[in-house]
Amino acid sequence: MAASDENTPLLANDHANVTTGDSAAARDGQPAPLINKASSESRLPRRWQRVLTPELSLLIAGFLITTALCFTQVPILYAFRKMECEEFYKHAPPYEGVGDRCNEYQIDSGTALQMMILGLSNIVCGVINLFLTGMYIRRRGPHFALMLNTFFPILRVTMQAIGVGVGFRTGIVLVQVSQIMAIVGGPAGYLLVLNTAIAEVVEPSQRTGAFGKLQGAAMFGTAVGYLQGGIVGEMTAIIRPFEITAGLLALSCIYCFFCTPYIDPKTLGAGDQKKPSSVKKGKSPFAVLGPQMRRLRDGSLVKFYSVPILALGVFVAVLAVGYGPILTQMYALTVLNFAPKENSFFMFLTASVRGLFLMFAFPRIITWGRKWQAPKKDAKQPDPVLVESIPTEPQDMDPVSALPEQEPVNPPKPVDEDAGAAFDLWFLRVSMLGDALLTGCIGFASQSWHIYLAGFLLPLFSGSDAASKGVFTEMVPPAQRPEVLQAISLVGSIAALSTVGIFGLVFSAFAAVGKANLSFFVIAAVAVFAIIILLFVKIPPQGSVVESDDEEAEVQE
Structure with a gap:
């Protein structure tokens, strides 16, 4: 029989990995932080887990994925313009003037139309993806949902790279069709997964700040992705940013698999049990x-x-x-x-x-x-009474007063974190x-x-x-x-x-x-x-x- 002590639970249950606080804090009589202890389970060695905390690992994941997804946002506009230009001169007479041969209002109009279709399809597919991602989170947990939302974008951007390489109207159609993969996993769902996970691994009092940090990490990724994607697209071939994006997404997928915390879907929302409710x-x-x-x-x-x-x-x-x-x-x-x-x-x-x-x-x-x-205390606590000396002889001690008839009516309330x-x-x-x-x-x-x-x-x-x-x-x-x-x-x-x-x-x-x-x-x-x-x-x-x-x-x- 395994050895046990006073901290060993008498009955095991499915939520043994969910705690309502640190035992040391509980022994001191202080309210302990309510976090999901299942979040500490990751595939990293123990010494790495001390440095790469669950919150930090999720912030890094948000930065990496957003950087990869934003890397093609600027180049895709020029890629569409290039493909529209190729399609236009497929039927129009050869350009004989000076300057940019794609500087035609028909090409600009076609590019704007294709970008509008791409933007609307991205939002519609993202809305559907949010429904599916919520189902992934509930059934398989945030870790599985995050893996799907980083793996399928790899397939999507690979198909986009093929489309840009093909060019003409066929390439545009391939890029537009690639948006269907965003339904299973895409840029809308990964942020929902990260927000859900980070709400489980931080203390309740830090939850709003953690949401802000995650959004800030995504903003850093957006800035880096926009800037570097535009530079690479201008200095190299227009297809190169799409190839680099596929590599960045693959790196992000590997990072998420090994470094982001695993949270059991059965324990979602269970780290806050001090809030009773009959809602299921x-x-x-x-x-x-x-x-x-x-x-x-x-x-x-x-x-x-x-x-x-x-x-x-x-x-x-x-x-x-x-x-x-x-x-x-x-x-x-x-x-x-x-x-x-x-x-x-x-x-x-x-x-x-x-x-x-x-x-x-x-x-x-x-x-x-x-x-x-924070609400102020209703009454000021009395100052402690200073005792000049402690009696050491029995005859010097005062008689013991009678015990109070009942417990204090208003015991001190714990702090609501x-x-x-x-x-x-x-x-x-x-x-x-x-x-x-x-x-x-x-x-x-x-x-x-x-x-x-x-x-x-x-x-x-x-x-x-x-x-x-x-x-x-x-x-x-x-x-x-x-x-x-x-x-x-x-x-x-x-x-x-x-x-x-x-x-x-x-x-x-x-x-x-x-x-x-x-x-x-x-x-x-x-x-x-x-x-x-x-x-x-x-x-x-x-x-x-x-x-x-x-x-x-x-x-x-």
Whole structure:
């Protein structure tokens, strides 16, 4: 029989790898961090695991995958233009002028059409991929889902490289058809997997900051991918960035297999068991965004509408800010005569500053803000009584007073480590307000440095996406955390799809009358509307728990 001590569990169960805290902290009487201990299981040697923590390994994975996926974003535009040019001169007479032979409006129009089809298919396939990725996570766990979302992009970019090599209309068709592989695994699903995994491996009080770090790592990858992909595409053959991307994705897939933590799907959301709830796992993604039935401390039931209101506010917010970078590039290109190199530098500047802010400043702001908004103690603790001397003789001791009749009525309460949704919500509103003001100011830009200044200042009001995830994960039961992250990703994808169509038409209409700058004022107005919606969001009552939807009880409206 194996040896045991006072820390050995008497009964083994399926959740033995899920702990509610460190044993040392428990012995000291302090609340311990609630994290999923299954996250420490990886294929790395033990000494490497001490350096490459689960959180750090996920951040590196986000950087590597995003860098690889963004490496072809700039070259693919030139590849489409090259293939359209080849198709055009397949039927048109040979070019006899000077300069670029592809500088024809028919070629530019065809390139824009193909890029629009590529963008829309990317978003549609990404939405479907989010549904499938949520199923992967629930059935096989985040590690398996991450492997799928890094392996199938290798096949997709390989097919794109073949298409670019073939050229003409056939090559364009091959590139467009390759988007189908993004349904099984693609750029939309891997971020959902990483957000789900990082929510399991960090302490609840650090969850919002971890979401920001992950987004910042992705922004660094975006900046590096855009810059290096454009340089390689300009200095070498146009097919070379696609070949390098395939290699980078293969490297990312190997890294994810060996270095990212394994989390048992049975333990998802189980590391937060101090929040009791009768709600079970397995709700559909959009069902978790509906109104909640919450039982208050006095036993009464109330209907809580803040979750759907918050989802609506996030949708309108993404609708407003999602088109901002594209609109700024188009405005700089058409009004301020920016060259492609200047636009690339603008995108690199914006992504780099956003990455720095989210990686280093945002987590500290969240930590400081939560301490600032933490509830103060109701009464000041009495100062300790100083004892001048301790009696050593029996006759010097006072008589022992009678024992109290009962235990203290109000024992000290443990510290609630994850009670920080109030500041996250406040930060979300403030960041949206700053984004609205700066976006409106871009409408007055008349010189190049105005655009660069906006590209530096706008990222300082980012973090709304991470803050909204932090609020959502606090409003739903721990068991539904993967579903709510999937749902908010779907809301963001649908909003991104909508903003391309809506504000694309708005910019086109204003540009036709020579008032392209008015588009920024429209976006700022939509952002203000998002803030108004977010003002109606309330934090759940303290001590309340979510009940199942079929609860048979009287509801207080």
